[in-house]
Amino acid sequence: MHEELIAIKGFSDGLLISLSPTESWQSVTDQLASRIDEKADFFAGANITVELGERPVPKYELSSLKALLERRGLTLSLVRSASNTTQKSAESLDVPTDNGAAPEAAEPMARETAPVNSEETGTAGVLFRRTLRSGRTIHSEGHVIVFGDVNPGAKVIALGDVVVWGKLRGYVHAGAGGDATAIVCALDMSPSQLRIAECVFRSPPGRRKKIMPEVALVRGDEIVVETRA
Amino acid sequence: MGGKVVTISSGKGGVGKTTATANLGISLASLGKKVVVIDADIGLRNLDVIMGLENRIVYDLVDIVEGRSKLRQAMIKHKKFDRLFLIPAAQTRDKMAVSPDDMVKLTDELREDFDYVLIDSPAGIERGFRNALEPADEVLIVTNPEVSSVRDADRIIGLIEAADKGPGRLIINRLKTDLVKKGEMLSSEDVYDILGLTIIGIIPEDELVLSASNSGIPVTLNTQSKAGLAFNNVARRVAGEDVPFMKLDDSPGIFQRLVGLLNGR
Structure with a gap:
């Protein structure tokens, strides 16, 4: 099992996907693609919010992420980022943004996702x-x-x-x-x-x-x- | 105290929203209330036709919103009831010409002079529905006792709840008791079982409704019509009266069960 570079959470309007802000973009997006392909049923048709933390993401990278999701039938409905570069990229792609004011998100969350079956602590x-x-x-x-x-x-x-x-x-x-x-x-x-x-x-x-x-x-x-x- | 804004909605088209709106308007007016009905189905207006007022239209909803007409100028007085007015939809524009905020402003003005503002919502869950929903104090959902219509009603009840306008009350339209008996049509209990909303009216299928709509004289004006009587009862319930449900069938079994259902829950 490879190290978790991404965390996925369900919420009322779809799914929140947090990508590690420090790992290389390539390995993060590769892992995302394979996670989606593994559980195609789970993701089917969902609205996706992507959380990118501090990482500055240029337009071409963000547009490839958007395409990656769209090829799998998913809609990138919101980009959450603390970086101006990323927000500008998203705007130029017509994807709504917010600045991720919810601080619980970003980095620590990536490690928080417990395996689904941990009985002692209960599961989400x-x-x-x-x-x-x-x-x-x-x-x-x-x-x-x-x-x-x-x-x-x-x-x-x-x-x-x-x-x-x-x-x-x-x-x-x-x-x-x-x-x-x-x-x-x-x-x-x-x-x-x-x-x-x-x-x-x-x-x-x-x-x-x-x-x-x-x-x-x-x-x-x-x-x-x-x-x- | 200001008047009450009641939106009549359905999700699916063709279930009888406009007919229900016209008849409720007339029944409320005949109870002595001051009523204005608004056709919010911009681009596909027909409330004016059903009410027999088509040839009196000069200005419409979009003219009011865009300032070409004063509110009073656009309101058409009904031929029989001088307490009943219609604001027609525009025929040539689409739903984007009016915003939910416009509707709130308009109805706030109307509330001061009228006891009831009835809004005939367009089918669908898009802008036109939002326009009709935004100013509502109460929503009446019209459904036919039929699976696809109930499914769409369920969808919009979800949207109404999400907008904090819920839960609304239900009008079951075009019920055929003989088909229900044979098990070929959903009964009002079946509809209640899925939607879980209070039923404010059960309207039996009645051929007089069609001829009434075509002639522009709504069926509530016809004392021979069971559907007309049922619409009258809905209006009285909207106005806060406690009206027992009409007997739609000779078999006491169904009637008793219905009364039990409505009293029990």
Whole structure:
């Protein structure tokens, strides 16, 4: 495993990608490209905010980064940088910028990203406290808890587990990075599509007789849905 | 105290927003309220046609916003109700001609003189919808009991919530009780189950609505029409009255369940 030069975080409007401000541009962007290609499902269609810290990035470098993202179907929606050079590059490419006033970001964050499964400290997650309606998507590097329903047309994509305290009728992908031990729980499990790692599950058509809390998990090569006493 | 701005919205087109706006306007006026209805669907105006006021248009919304007309000059008084006015949309311009701020300014002025300002929102989730949403005190969402329409309604309810205008109330339009019974159409319970919004009206399918729209005499003026009566009830609920839901079907089962649903939650 190579050293982490980039950190990726989900937030309400898409994904925040922080690039190490000290490593060579080439190795940082190479690693970004391979991270995206490894987890294409997780990144699919996301809006990307790139955080560049103090690094002065000339226009041609930034434009190649933009192209790298666009080739993979991603939109560079914001560049966060403390460097004037970088901000000017972004402006000339018509990419919105901000100066990264949130200081927690920059360098220390790159090392902060814990592996998804560290049990002692708990893992990062997102809590969404209302119904996720059609057209909305939550991306998360960690786990996702929705306190409300996930409606048809809404999507949850998480590297970790997904817990829905409500009706699950939309699209959910847990373990989107390939973790087949991920689980999905819901009070009413009727997803339009449910994926865990590489496995796909569709709700059987027709109405269910009894609605109860259920857990979906992978056994063998298949997703099974179980109740837990 | 100023009047209330109510936006009528849907996401999907063709579900009956404009018909609902026209009928609510007329019903509120017949309850004695001072009402102005604004057609915010710039470029595709038709509220004036449904209200039978097309041939009286001189100035429109864009003329007001761009200062070519005074507010009073552009307002068209209804033929039957002298408390009901229409501000028509421009036919020749597009939605970018008006900004959300313009709409806020305009409605703030209207609030002083009117009890209700109703805004007929265009379909879609773009600028025109933003224009209609920005000044709203309350949003009524019109949906048909049909999957794609409910899906789009869900999408805009999400946007309404995100703009802190939520959650809004729901008008279920064009319900066919016979199809619901056969399980071929979503019931109002099914719609509620997905959207989770309070239902302010259930309008039965009624052929009289179509002929009314074509003749420019909204269906609420027709006392024979069930849809007209249902729209009247919506208006009374908007005005704060507690009106029981109409019996749309002879079978007590459905009706009882409906009442139970509406009282229970």
